[in-house]
Amino acid sequence: MGVSAGTHRLRGVMSAGEIGLSLILLVGAGLLVRSFLRLTEVDLGFDPHSLLVATVERPLTAAFDSQQHSAFFQASLERIRNLPGVKEAALTQRYPLGPPHNATMMLRIQGAENFRPPQPISVTEISPDYFHVMRIRLLKGRTFSASDVAGAQEVVTVNESLARMLFGAHDAIGQHISFGGPSAPWKEVVGVVANVREDALEKEPVPEIFVPYLQQPSFSMAFVLRTESSPLILAGAVREAVQSIDKNQPLSGATTMDEVIAKSVAPRRFRMLLLGLFALLALLLAVIGVYGVMAYSSTQRTHEFGVRIALGADRQDILKLVVRQGFKLALLGVSIGVGGALLLTRVLSSLLYEVSAHDPLTFSAVAALLMLVALAASYIPARRAMKVDPIVALRYE
Structure with a gap:
Protein backbone atom coordinates (compact mmCIF):
# COMPACT_ATOMS: atom_id res chain seq x y z
CA MET A 1 0.00 0.00 0.00
CA GLY A 2 2.88 2.34 0.88
CA VAL A 3 4.54 1.59 -2.44
CA SER A 4 1.26 2.35 -4.24
CA ALA A 5 0.82 5.63 -2.37
CA GLY A 6 4.42 6.59 -3.07
CA THR A 7 4.00 5.79 -6.75
CA HIS A 8 0.82 7.87 -6.85
CA ARG A 9 2.57 10.85 -5.25
CA LEU A 10 5.44 10.53 -7.73
CA ARG A 11 2.98 10.52 -10.60
CA GLY A 12 1.32 13.60 -9.16
CA VAL A 13 4.63 15.44 -8.86
CA MET A 14 5.58 14.47 -12.42
CA SER A 15 2.21 15.66 -13.69
CA ALA A 16 2.62 18.96 -11.86
CA GLY A 17 6.07 19.27 -13.44
CA GLU A 18 4.57 18.73 -16.88
CA ILE A 19 2.05 21.48 -16.20
CA GLY A 20 4.89 23.74 -15.04
CA LEU A 21 6.91 23.01 -18.19
CA SER A 22 3.85 23.72 -20.32
CA LEU A 23 3.39 27.06 -18.61
CA ILE A 24 7.03 28.01 -19.14
CA LEU A 25 6.90 27.23 -22.85
CA LEU A 26 3.43 28.70 -23.37
CA VAL A 27 4.45 31.95 -21.67
CA GLY A 28 7.55 32.13 -23.87
CA ALA A 29 5.50 31.44 -26.99
CA GLY A 30 2.82 33.91 -25.91
CA LEU A 31 5.38 36.67 -25.40
CA LEU A 32 6.92 36.00 -28.82
CA VAL A 33 3.48 36.01 -30.45
CA ARG A 34 2.53 39.32 -28.82
CA SER A 35 5.91 40.77 -29.77
CA PHE A 36 5.50 39.60 -33.38
CA LEU A 37 2.02 41.10 -33.60
CA ARG A 38 3.32 44.42 -32.25
CA LEU A 39 6.06 44.34 -34.86
CA THR A 40 3.59 43.80 -37.70
CA GLU A 41 1.67 46.88 -36.53
CA VAL A 42 4.72 49.16 -36.78
CA ASP A 43 4.32 52.25 -38.96
CA LEU A 44 6.75 51.58 -41.82
CA GLY A 45 6.59 55.12 -43.14
CA PHE A 46 5.70 53.86 -46.64
CA ASP A 47 3.16 51.64 -48.40
CA PRO A 48 4.74 48.25 -49.19
CA HIS A 49 1.84 46.75 -51.13
CA SER A 50 1.93 46.28 -54.92
CA LEU A 51 5.63 47.20 -55.01
CA LEU A 52 8.28 45.39 -57.03
CA VAL A 53 11.98 46.05 -56.38
CA ALA A 54 14.82 44.96 -58.66
CA THR A 55 18.51 45.82 -58.35
CA VAL A 56 20.96 46.58 -61.14
CA GLU A 57 24.72 46.87 -60.65
CA ARG A 58 26.70 48.44 -63.46
CA GLN A 249 23.13 43.88 -68.06
CA PRO A 250 21.79 41.36 -65.50
CA LEU A 251 18.92 42.15 -63.17
CA SER A 252 19.18 40.76 -59.64
CA GLY A 253 16.94 40.38 -56.64
CA ALA A 254 13.56 41.04 -58.29
CA THR A 255 11.08 40.64 -55.44
CA THR A 256 8.07 42.28 -53.86
CA MET A 257 8.34 44.67 -50.96
CA ASP A 258 5.91 42.47 -49.03
CA GLU A 259 8.39 39.61 -49.43
CA VAL A 260 11.25 41.84 -48.29
CA ILE A 261 9.32 42.61 -45.12
CA ALA A 262 8.43 38.94 -44.62
CA LYS A 263 12.11 37.96 -44.90
CA SER A 264 13.12 40.64 -42.42
CA VAL A 265 10.86 39.11 -39.74
CA ALA A 266 11.41 35.46 -40.77
CA PRO A 267 13.81 34.65 -37.89
CA ARG A 268 11.29 35.98 -35.38
CA ARG A 269 8.49 34.01 -37.00
CA PHE A 270 10.59 30.83 -36.91
CA ARG A 271 11.44 31.23 -33.21
CA MET A 272 7.79 31.93 -32.43
CA LEU A 273 6.51 28.87 -34.31
CA LEU A 274 9.22 26.57 -32.93
CA LEU A 275 8.61 27.55 -29.33
CA GLY A 276 4.86 27.40 -29.93
CA LEU A 277 5.20 23.83 -31.25
CA PHE A 278 7.15 22.74 -28.18
CA ALA A 279 4.60 24.48 -25.97
CA LEU A 280 1.70 22.62 -27.60
CA LEU A 281 3.50 19.28 -27.24
CA ALA A 282 4.19 20.03 -23.58
CA LEU A 283 0.54 21.00 -23.10
CA LEU A 284 -0.58 17.72 -24.65
CA LEU A 285 1.72 15.78 -22.32
CA ALA A 286 0.39 17.76 -19.36
CA VAL A 287 -3.22 16.95 -20.29
CA ILE A 288 -2.39 13.26 -20.66
CA GLY A 289 -0.48 13.35 -17.37
CA VAL A 290 -3.29 15.01 -15.41
CA TYR A 291 -5.86 12.67 -16.91
CA GLY A 292 -3.70 9.63 -16.11
CA VAL A 293 -3.07 10.70 -12.52
CA MET A 294 -6.72 11.50 -11.87
CA ALA A 295 -7.94 8.30 -13.55
CA TYR A 296 -5.49 6.21 -11.52
CA SER A 297 -6.38 8.06 -8.32
CA SER A 298 -10.10 7.60 -8.93
CA THR A 299 -9.62 3.89 -9.57
CA GLN A 300 -7.59 3.49 -6.37
CA ARG A 301 -10.29 5.33 -4.40
CA THR A 302 -13.23 3.36 -5.80
CA HIS A 303 -13.82 1.63 -2.46
CA GLU A 304 -13.69 5.00 -0.65
CA PHE A 305 -16.23 6.50 -3.05
CA GLY A 306 -18.52 3.52 -2.52
CA VAL A 307 -18.37 3.98 1.25
CA ARG A 308 -19.09 7.70 0.93
CA ILE A 309 -22.10 7.08 -1.32
CA ALA A 310 -23.35 4.28 0.95
CA LEU A 311 -23.17 6.65 3.91
CA GLY A 312 -25.31 9.20 2.07
CA ALA A 313 -22.81 11.36 0.22
CA ASP A 314 -24.21 13.11 -2.85
CA ARG A 315 -22.71 12.04 -6.18
CA GLN A 316 -21.95 15.71 -6.88
CA ASP A 317 -19.74 15.63 -3.79
CA ILE A 318 -17.72 12.82 -5.37
CA LEU A 319 -17.39 14.90 -8.54
CA LYS A 320 -16.21 17.92 -6.56
CA LEU A 321 -13.77 15.77 -4.57
CA VAL A 322 -12.01 14.50 -7.68
CA VAL A 323 -12.06 17.85 -9.49
CA ARG A 324 -10.70 19.56 -6.37
CA GLN A 325 -7.78 17.14 -6.38
CA GLY A 326 -7.12 18.00 -10.02
CA PHE A 327 -7.34 21.70 -9.18
CA LYS A 328 -4.69 21.34 -6.46
CA LEU A 329 -2.45 19.45 -8.87
CA ALA A 330 -2.86 22.16 -11.50
CA LEU A 331 -2.24 24.90 -8.95
CA LEU A 332 1.02 23.24 -7.89
CA GLY A 333 2.11 22.94 -11.52
CA VAL A 334 1.22 26.54 -12.32
CA SER A 335 3.15 27.75 -9.26
CA ILE A 336 6.21 25.80 -10.40
CA GLY A 337 5.79 27.09 -13.95
CA VAL A 338 5.49 30.76 -12.99
CA GLY A 339 8.82 30.59 -11.18
CA GLY A 340 10.46 28.92 -14.17
CA ALA A 341 8.85 31.33 -16.63
CA LEU A 342 10.20 34.33 -14.75
CA LEU A 343 13.70 32.91 -15.28
CA LEU A 344 13.09 32.03 -18.94
CA THR A 345 11.78 35.47 -19.85
CA ARG A 346 15.09 37.01 -18.82
CA VAL A 347 16.63 35.11 -21.72
CA LEU A 348 13.79 36.10 -24.06
CA SER A 349 13.81 39.80 -23.17
CA SER A 350 16.29 40.66 -25.94
CA LEU A 351 13.96 39.03 -28.50
CA LEU A 352 10.86 40.98 -27.51
CA TYR A 353 9.53 44.17 -29.07
CA GLU A 354 7.39 46.55 -27.01
CA VAL A 355 6.30 43.69 -24.73
CA SER A 356 7.52 43.32 -21.15
CA ALA A 357 9.30 40.07 -20.32
CA HIS A 358 6.98 39.89 -17.29
CA ASP A 359 3.85 40.86 -19.21
CA PRO A 360 1.01 40.24 -16.73
CA LEU A 361 -1.58 39.63 -19.46
CA THR A 362 0.43 36.78 -20.98
CA PHE A 363 1.23 35.20 -17.61
CA SER A 364 -2.35 35.37 -16.36
CA ALA A 365 -3.86 34.16 -19.66
CA VAL A 366 -1.54 31.15 -19.83
CA ALA A 367 -2.08 30.31 -16.15
CA ALA A 368 -5.86 30.50 -16.61
CA LEU A 369 -5.65 28.33 -19.74
CA LEU A 370 -3.66 25.65 -17.95
CA MET A 371 -6.03 25.65 -14.97
CA LEU A 372 -9.00 25.17 -17.31
CA VAL A 373 -7.24 22.44 -19.29
CA ALA A 374 -6.25 20.62 -16.09
CA LEU A 375 -9.80 20.85 -14.74
CA ALA A 376 -11.16 19.56 -18.04
CA ALA A 377 -8.71 16.63 -17.90
CA SER A 378 -9.90 15.92 -14.34
CA TYR A 379 -13.57 16.09 -15.24
CA ILE A 380 -13.76 12.79 -17.17
CA PRO A 381 -12.36 10.65 -14.31
CA ALA A 382 -14.55 12.65 -11.91
CA ARG A 383 -17.68 11.88 -13.94
CA ARG A 384 -16.74 8.23 -13.98
CA ALA A 385 -16.19 8.25 -10.20
CA MET A 386 -19.58 9.81 -9.45
CA LYS A 387 -21.34 7.06 -11.40
CA VAL A 388 -19.76 4.21 -9.43
CA ASP A 389 -22.18 1.57 -8.11
CA PRO A 390 -21.73 1.58 -4.30
CA ILE A 391 -22.32 -2.20 -4.06
CA VAL A 392 -19.64 -2.91 -6.65
CA ALA A 393 -17.38 -0.29 -5.09
CA LEU A 394 -17.64 -1.82 -1.62
CA ARG A 395 -16.43 -5.13 -3.06
CA TYR A 396 -13.54 -3.42 -4.90
CA GLU A 397 -10.06 -4.16 -3.62
Whole structure:
Protein backbone atom coordinates (compact mmCIF):
# COMPACT_ATOMS: atom_id res chain seq x y z
CA MET A 1 0.00 0.00 0.00
CA GLY A 2 2.88 2.34 0.88
CA VAL A 3 4.54 1.59 -2.44
CA SER A 4 1.26 2.35 -4.24
CA ALA A 5 0.82 5.63 -2.37
CA GLY A 6 4.42 6.59 -3.07
CA THR A 7 4.00 5.79 -6.75
CA HIS A 8 0.82 7.87 -6.85
CA ARG A 9 2.57 10.85 -5.25
CA LEU A 10 5.44 10.53 -7.73
CA ARG A 11 2.98 10.52 -10.60
CA GLY A 12 1.32 13.60 -9.16
CA VAL A 13 4.63 15.44 -8.86
CA MET A 14 5.58 14.47 -12.42
CA SER A 15 2.21 15.66 -13.69
CA ALA A 16 2.62 18.96 -11.86
CA GLY A 17 6.07 19.27 -13.44
CA GLU A 18 4.57 18.73 -16.88
CA ILE A 19 2.05 21.48 -16.20
CA GLY A 20 4.89 23.74 -15.04
CA LEU A 21 6.91 23.01 -18.19
CA SER A 22 3.85 23.72 -20.32
CA LEU A 23 3.39 27.06 -18.61
CA ILE A 24 7.03 28.01 -19.14
CA LEU A 25 6.90 27.23 -22.85
CA LEU A 26 3.43 28.70 -23.37
CA VAL A 27 4.45 31.95 -21.67
CA GLY A 28 7.55 32.13 -23.87
CA ALA A 29 5.50 31.44 -26.99
CA GLY A 30 2.82 33.91 -25.91
CA LEU A 31 5.38 36.67 -25.40
CA LEU A 32 6.92 36.00 -28.82
CA VAL A 33 3.48 36.01 -30.45
CA ARG A 34 2.53 39.32 -28.82
CA SER A 35 5.91 40.77 -29.77
CA PHE A 36 5.50 39.60 -33.38
CA LEU A 37 2.02 41.10 -33.60
CA ARG A 38 3.32 44.42 -32.25
CA LEU A 39 6.06 44.34 -34.86
CA THR A 40 3.59 43.80 -37.70
CA GLU A 41 1.67 46.88 -36.53
CA VAL A 42 4.72 49.16 -36.78
CA ASP A 43 4.32 52.25 -38.96
CA LEU A 44 6.75 51.58 -41.82
CA GLY A 45 6.59 55.12 -43.14
CA PHE A 46 5.70 53.86 -46.64
CA ASP A 47 3.16 51.64 -48.40
CA PRO A 48 4.74 48.25 -49.19
CA HIS A 49 1.84 46.75 -51.13
CA SER A 50 1.93 46.28 -54.92
CA LEU A 51 5.63 47.20 -55.01
CA LEU A 52 8.28 45.39 -57.03
CA VAL A 53 11.98 46.05 -56.38
CA ALA A 54 14.82 44.96 -58.66
CA THR A 55 18.51 45.82 -58.35
CA VAL A 56 20.96 46.58 -61.14
CA GLU A 57 24.72 46.87 -60.65
CA ARG A 58 26.70 48.44 -63.46
CA PRO A 59 30.25 47.18 -64.15
CA LEU A 60 33.01 49.21 -62.53
CA THR A 61 35.41 49.48 -65.46
CA ALA A 62 37.33 52.28 -67.10
CA ALA A 63 34.93 52.11 -70.05
CA PHE A 64 32.05 53.42 -67.95
CA ASP A 65 31.80 56.72 -66.14
CA SER A 66 29.18 58.15 -63.80
CA GLN A 67 27.36 60.04 -66.56
CA GLN A 68 27.02 56.84 -68.58
CA HIS A 69 25.60 55.12 -65.51
CA SER A 70 23.06 57.93 -65.11
CA ALA A 71 22.09 57.78 -68.78
CA PHE A 72 21.62 54.01 -68.60
CA PHE A 73 19.44 54.16 -65.49
CA GLN A 74 17.37 57.05 -66.85
CA ALA A 75 16.73 55.29 -70.16
CA SER A 76 15.85 52.04 -68.36
CA LEU A 77 13.51 53.88 -66.02
CA GLU A 78 11.62 55.43 -68.93
CA ARG A 79 11.20 52.01 -70.57
CA ILE A 80 9.93 50.50 -67.31
CA ARG A 81 7.45 53.34 -66.75
CA ASN A 82 5.88 52.58 -70.12
CA LEU A 83 5.36 48.88 -69.39
CA PRO A 84 1.71 47.73 -69.24
CA GLY A 85 0.67 47.21 -65.63
CA VAL A 86 3.18 49.70 -64.20
CA LYS A 87 1.48 52.61 -62.45
CA GLU A 88 4.65 54.42 -61.31
CA ALA A 89 8.37 53.74 -61.13
CA ALA A 90 11.43 55.31 -59.55
CA LEU A 91 15.07 54.65 -58.69
CA THR A 92 16.81 54.35 -55.35
CA GLN A 93 20.30 53.36 -54.33
CA ARG A 94 18.77 51.38 -51.45
CA TYR A 95 15.19 50.41 -50.59
CA PRO A 96 13.86 49.98 -47.03
CA LEU A 97 14.84 46.76 -45.22
CA GLY A 98 17.10 45.93 -48.15
CA PRO A 99 20.89 45.71 -48.48
CA PRO A 100 23.12 47.77 -46.14
CA HIS A 101 23.08 51.50 -46.84
CA ASN A 102 25.91 53.96 -47.32
CA ALA A 103 26.61 56.01 -44.21
CA THR A 104 28.86 58.87 -43.22
CA MET A 105 30.13 60.37 -39.99
CA MET A 106 31.65 63.33 -41.83
CA LEU A 107 28.82 65.84 -41.85
CA ARG A 108 29.06 69.61 -41.44
CA ILE A 109 26.44 72.30 -40.98
CA GLN A 110 27.09 75.70 -42.53
CA GLY A 111 27.54 78.13 -39.66
CA ALA A 112 28.33 75.31 -37.23
CA GLU A 113 31.32 73.61 -38.83
CA ASN A 114 32.45 72.07 -35.53
CA PHE A 115 29.30 69.94 -35.33
CA ARG A 116 29.91 66.19 -35.26
CA PRO A 117 26.99 63.76 -35.70
CA PRO A 118 26.49 61.41 -32.74
CA GLN A 119 25.76 58.47 -35.05
CA PRO A 120 26.29 57.49 -38.70
CA ILE A 121 24.06 59.28 -41.20
CA SER A 122 22.53 57.19 -43.97
CA VAL A 123 22.94 58.57 -47.51
CA THR A 124 20.66 57.36 -50.32
CA GLU A 125 20.59 58.44 -53.96
CA ILE A 126 17.08 58.55 -55.46
CA SER A 127 15.18 59.71 -58.53
CA PRO A 128 12.67 62.59 -58.27
CA ASP A 129 9.55 60.40 -58.04
CA TYR A 130 10.86 58.05 -55.35
CA PHE A 131 8.93 59.52 -52.41
CA HIS A 132 5.70 59.53 -54.42
CA VAL A 133 6.09 55.93 -55.60
CA MET A 134 6.89 54.72 -52.06
CA ARG A 135 4.13 56.89 -50.53
CA ILE A 136 6.61 58.54 -48.16
CA ARG A 137 5.04 61.70 -46.77
CA LEU A 138 6.59 65.08 -47.52
CA LEU A 139 6.46 67.13 -44.31
CA LYS A 140 8.09 70.38 -45.46
CA GLY A 141 9.53 71.93 -48.58
CA ARG A 142 9.65 70.06 -51.86
CA THR A 143 10.79 66.79 -53.37
CA PHE A 144 13.36 66.59 -56.14
CA SER A 145 12.54 67.69 -59.67
CA ALA A 146 13.87 67.04 -63.16
CA SER A 147 15.96 70.22 -62.85
CA ASP A 148 18.01 68.80 -59.96
CA VAL A 149 20.81 67.58 -62.21
CA ALA A 150 24.58 67.79 -62.38
CA GLY A 151 25.70 71.40 -62.65
CA ALA A 152 22.61 72.79 -60.89
CA GLN A 153 22.44 73.91 -57.26
CA GLU A 154 23.19 70.77 -55.23
CA VAL A 155 20.24 69.86 -53.02
CA VAL A 156 19.22 67.24 -50.49
CA THR A 157 16.13 66.08 -48.68
CA VAL A 158 16.44 64.90 -45.09
CA ASN A 159 14.17 62.77 -42.97
CA GLU A 160 12.47 63.96 -39.81
CA SER A 161 15.05 62.32 -37.51
CA LEU A 162 17.98 64.08 -39.15
CA ALA A 163 16.19 67.44 -39.30
CA ARG A 164 15.58 67.20 -35.56
CA MET A 165 19.18 66.13 -34.87
CA LEU A 166 20.76 68.90 -36.93
CA PHE A 167 18.41 71.82 -36.47
CA GLY A 168 16.19 71.06 -33.48
CA ALA A 169 13.16 73.34 -33.48
CA HIS A 170 14.59 75.50 -36.28
CA ASP A 171 13.37 75.15 -39.85
CA ALA A 172 15.60 72.82 -41.88
CA ILE A 173 14.49 74.24 -45.24
CA GLY A 174 17.15 76.51 -46.72
CA GLN A 175 19.92 75.25 -44.44
CA HIS A 176 23.16 74.02 -46.01
CA ILE A 177 25.02 70.85 -45.10
CA SER A 178 28.08 69.06 -46.41
CA PHE A 179 29.04 65.42 -46.07
CA GLY A 180 31.60 62.97 -47.37
CA GLY A 181 34.76 64.94 -46.59
CA PRO A 182 36.16 68.39 -45.76
CA SER A 183 36.18 69.46 -49.41
CA ALA A 184 32.67 68.23 -50.20
CA PRO A 185 30.38 70.97 -51.58
CA TRP A 186 27.57 72.55 -49.58
CA LYS A 187 24.12 71.24 -50.40
CA GLU A 188 20.85 73.03 -49.71
CA VAL A 189 18.12 71.26 -47.74
CA VAL A 190 14.96 71.61 -49.85
CA GLY A 191 12.64 69.11 -48.16
CA VAL A 192 11.89 67.11 -45.03
CA VAL A 193 10.17 63.72 -45.31
CA ALA A 194 8.66 61.36 -42.76
CA ASN A 195 10.80 58.70 -41.11
CA VAL A 196 10.99 55.25 -42.68
CA ARG A 197 12.01 51.97 -41.04
CA GLU A 198 15.13 51.44 -43.13
CA ASP A 199 17.19 48.83 -41.24
CA ALA A 200 14.70 46.65 -39.34
CA LEU A 201 11.12 46.88 -38.14
CA GLU A 202 12.23 46.81 -34.50
CA LYS A 203 14.85 49.55 -34.94
CA GLU A 204 14.05 53.22 -34.70
CA PRO A 205 14.39 55.15 -38.00
CA VAL A 206 17.95 56.23 -38.71
CA PRO A 207 18.87 59.83 -39.62
CA GLU A 208 18.93 59.92 -43.41
CA ILE A 209 19.95 62.16 -46.29
CA PHE A 210 18.42 61.72 -49.75
CA VAL A 211 20.36 62.96 -52.77
CA PRO A 212 19.22 63.32 -56.42
CA TYR A 213 20.91 60.46 -58.24
CA LEU A 214 21.57 62.72 -61.24
CA GLN A 215 23.73 64.94 -59.00
CA GLN A 216 25.50 62.04 -57.28
CA PRO A 217 25.35 59.03 -59.64
CA SER A 218 25.79 55.50 -58.34
CA PHE A 219 26.79 52.34 -60.21
CA SER A 220 24.22 50.33 -58.23
CA MET A 221 20.54 51.28 -58.20
CA ALA A 222 17.22 49.56 -57.56
CA PHE A 223 14.06 50.08 -59.55
CA VAL A 224 10.90 50.38 -57.46
CA LEU A 225 7.60 49.88 -59.30
CA ARG A 226 4.06 50.33 -58.08
CA THR A 227 1.93 47.95 -60.12
CA GLU A 228 -1.73 47.50 -60.95
CA SER A 229 -1.72 43.76 -60.16
CA SER A 230 0.67 41.17 -58.70
CA PRO A 231 4.15 42.76 -58.86
CA LEU A 232 6.10 39.56 -59.63
CA ILE A 233 4.22 39.15 -62.90
CA LEU A 234 6.23 42.11 -64.23
CA ALA A 235 9.69 40.82 -63.22
CA GLY A 236 10.36 39.36 -66.68
CA ALA A 237 9.16 42.49 -68.46
CA VAL A 238 11.40 44.67 -66.28
CA ARG A 239 14.40 42.48 -67.12
CA GLU A 240 13.64 42.78 -70.84
CA ALA A 241 13.28 46.56 -70.53
CA VAL A 242 16.68 46.86 -68.85
CA GLN A 243 18.36 44.56 -71.37
CA SER A 244 16.83 46.50 -74.25
CA ILE A 245 19.17 49.31 -73.17
CA ASP A 246 22.14 47.02 -72.45
CA LYS A 247 21.71 43.39 -73.49
CA ASN A 248 24.54 42.27 -71.19
CA GLN A 249 23.13 43.88 -68.06
CA PRO A 250 21.79 41.36 -65.50
CA LEU A 251 18.92 42.15 -63.17
CA SER A 252 19.18 40.76 -59.64
CA GLY A 253 16.94 40.38 -56.64
CA ALA A 254 13.56 41.04 -58.29
CA THR A 255 11.08 40.64 -55.44
CA THR A 256 8.07 42.28 -53.86
CA MET A 257 8.34 44.67 -50.96
CA ASP A 258 5.91 42.47 -49.03
CA GLU A 259 8.39 39.61 -49.43
CA VAL A 260 11.25 41.84 -48.29
CA ILE A 261 9.32 42.61 -45.12
CA ALA A 262 8.43 38.94 -44.62
CA LYS A 263 12.11 37.96 -44.90
CA SER A 264 13.12 40.64 -42.42
CA VAL A 265 10.86 39.11 -39.74
CA ALA A 266 11.41 35.46 -40.77
CA PRO A 267 13.81 34.65 -37.89
CA ARG A 268 11.29 35.98 -35.38
CA ARG A 269 8.49 34.01 -37.00
CA PHE A 270 10.59 30.83 -36.91
CA ARG A 271 11.44 31.23 -33.21
CA MET A 272 7.79 31.93 -32.43
CA LEU A 273 6.51 28.87 -34.31
CA LEU A 274 9.22 26.57 -32.93
CA LEU A 275 8.61 27.55 -29.33
CA GLY A 276 4.86 27.40 -29.93
CA LEU A 277 5.20 23.83 -31.25
CA PHE A 278 7.15 22.74 -28.18
CA ALA A 279 4.60 24.48 -25.97
CA LEU A 280 1.70 22.62 -27.60
CA LEU A 281 3.50 19.28 -27.24
CA ALA A 282 4.19 20.03 -23.58
CA LEU A 283 0.54 21.00 -23.10
CA LEU A 284 -0.58 17.72 -24.65
CA LEU A 285 1.72 15.78 -22.32
CA ALA A 286 0.39 17.76 -19.36
CA VAL A 287 -3.22 16.95 -20.29
CA ILE A 288 -2.39 13.26 -20.66
CA GLY A 289 -0.48 13.35 -17.37
CA VAL A 290 -3.29 15.01 -15.41
CA TYR A 291 -5.86 12.67 -16.91
CA GLY A 292 -3.70 9.63 -16.11
CA VAL A 293 -3.07 10.70 -12.52
CA MET A 294 -6.72 11.50 -11.87
CA ALA A 295 -7.94 8.30 -13.55
CA TYR A 296 -5.49 6.21 -11.52
CA SER A 297 -6.38 8.06 -8.32
CA SER A 298 -10.10 7.60 -8.93
CA THR A 299 -9.62 3.89 -9.57
CA GLN A 300 -7.59 3.49 -6.37
CA ARG A 301 -10.29 5.33 -4.40
CA THR A 302 -13.23 3.36 -5.80
CA HIS A 303 -13.82 1.63 -2.46
CA GLU A 304 -13.69 5.00 -0.65
CA PHE A 305 -16.23 6.50 -3.05
CA GLY A 306 -18.52 3.52 -2.52
CA VAL A 307 -18.37 3.98 1.25
CA ARG A 308 -19.09 7.70 0.93
CA ILE A 309 -22.10 7.08 -1.32
CA ALA A 310 -23.35 4.28 0.95
CA LEU A 311 -23.17 6.65 3.91
CA GLY A 312 -25.31 9.20 2.07
CA ALA A 313 -22.81 11.36 0.22
CA ASP A 314 -24.21 13.11 -2.85
CA ARG A 315 -22.71 12.04 -6.18
CA GLN A 316 -21.95 15.71 -6.88
CA ASP A 317 -19.74 15.63 -3.79
CA ILE A 318 -17.72 12.82 -5.37
CA LEU A 319 -17.39 14.90 -8.54
CA LYS A 320 -16.21 17.92 -6.56
CA LEU A 321 -13.77 15.77 -4.57
CA VAL A 322 -12.01 14.50 -7.68
CA VAL A 323 -12.06 17.85 -9.49
CA ARG A 324 -10.70 19.56 -6.37
CA GLN A 325 -7.78 17.14 -6.38
CA GLY A 326 -7.12 18.00 -10.02
CA PHE A 327 -7.34 21.70 -9.18
CA LYS A 328 -4.69 21.34 -6.46
CA LEU A 329 -2.45 19.45 -8.87
CA ALA A 330 -2.86 22.16 -11.50
CA LEU A 331 -2.24 24.90 -8.95
CA LEU A 332 1.02 23.24 -7.89
CA GLY A 333 2.11 22.94 -11.52
CA VAL A 334 1.22 26.54 -12.32
CA SER A 335 3.15 27.75 -9.26
CA ILE A 336 6.21 25.80 -10.40
CA GLY A 337 5.79 27.09 -13.95
CA VAL A 338 5.49 30.76 -12.99
CA GLY A 339 8.82 30.59 -11.18
CA GLY A 340 10.46 28.92 -14.17
CA ALA A 341 8.85 31.33 -16.63
CA LEU A 342 10.20 34.33 -14.75
CA LEU A 343 13.70 32.91 -15.28
CA LEU A 344 13.09 32.03 -18.94
CA THR A 345 11.78 35.47 -19.85
CA ARG A 346 15.09 37.01 -18.82
CA VAL A 347 16.63 35.11 -21.72
CA LEU A 348 13.79 36.10 -24.06
CA SER A 349 13.81 39.80 -23.17
CA SER A 350 16.29 40.66 -25.94
CA LEU A 351 13.96 39.03 -28.50
CA LEU A 352 10.86 40.98 -27.51
CA TYR A 353 9.53 44.17 -29.07
CA GLU A 354 7.39 46.55 -27.01
CA VAL A 355 6.30 43.69 -24.73
CA SER A 356 7.52 43.32 -21.15
CA ALA A 357 9.30 40.07 -20.32
CA HIS A 358 6.98 39.89 -17.29
CA ASP A 359 3.85 40.86 -19.21
CA PRO A 360 1.01 40.24 -16.73
CA LEU A 361 -1.58 39.63 -19.46
CA THR A 362 0.43 36.78 -20.98
CA PHE A 363 1.23 35.20 -17.61
CA SER A 364 -2.35 35.37 -16.36
CA ALA A 365 -3.86 34.16 -19.66
CA VAL A 366 -1.54 31.15 -19.83
CA ALA A 367 -2.08 30.31 -16.15
CA ALA A 368 -5.86 30.50 -16.61
CA LEU A 369 -5.65 28.33 -19.74
CA LEU A 370 -3.66 25.65 -17.95
CA MET A 371 -6.03 25.65 -14.97
CA LEU A 372 -9.00 25.17 -17.31
CA VAL A 373 -7.24 22.44 -19.29
CA ALA A 374 -6.25 20.62 -16.09
CA LEU A 375 -9.80 20.85 -14.74
CA ALA A 376 -11.16 19.56 -18.04
CA ALA A 377 -8.71 16.63 -17.90
CA SER A 378 -9.90 15.92 -14.34
CA TYR A 379 -13.57 16.09 -15.24
CA ILE A 380 -13.76 12.79 -17.17
CA PRO A 381 -12.36 10.65 -14.31
CA ALA A 382 -14.55 12.65 -11.91
CA ARG A 383 -17.68 11.88 -13.94
CA ARG A 384 -16.74 8.23 -13.98
CA ALA A 385 -16.19 8.25 -10.20
CA MET A 386 -19.58 9.81 -9.45
CA LYS A 387 -21.34 7.06 -11.40
CA VAL A 388 -19.76 4.21 -9.43
CA ASP A 389 -22.18 1.57 -8.11
CA PRO A 390 -21.73 1.58 -4.30
CA ILE A 391 -22.32 -2.20 -4.06
CA VAL A 392 -19.64 -2.91 -6.65
CA ALA A 393 -17.38 -0.29 -5.09
CA LEU A 394 -17.64 -1.82 -1.62
CA ARG A 395 -16.43 -5.13 -3.06
CA TYR A 396 -13.54 -3.42 -4.90
CA GLU A 397 -10.06 -4.16 -3.62
